[in-house]
Amino acid sequence: MTKKQKAIIGRLETIALPELAIADIQVRVDTGAKTSSLHVDNIVKFKKNGKIMVRFDLHPDAYNVDEIVSCEAPIHDIRRVKSSNGTSEQRYVISTPVQLGETLWPIEITLTDRSDMSYLMLFGREAIGTKFLVDPSKVFVSS
Known part of the structure; x- marks a missing residue:
């Protein structure tokens, strides 16, 4: 792939969040x-070594809700976010590396309750950035 070409990804992909010990999440x-x-449970704000952190649980496998990974990360920001149903809520934002295929880069992720959604994580346009083009007719292109 030349510098001007962008990788194609589909409407569904599998990514890794290595700093959160998540090898693959759809x-x-x-x-x-x-x-x-990202859908998380049990969000707790705390201080560690003078840094404001957040601790949370996530379920990396949507088909096995008994599997829980406990994570902690520095709070990058706190933002008011308007969801697709029009409601607005304040959310913690973390910054963490994401891996899609062979590409690894940092992204911002808001932490929220997505239990009523089909997918545990929504991959937004800031994460897609200038790295990828999205073909909505395809799924799991990078796998």
């Missing part, structure tokens, strides 16, 4: 969403 690619969001 995401819905959504160019309408600015920021990526």
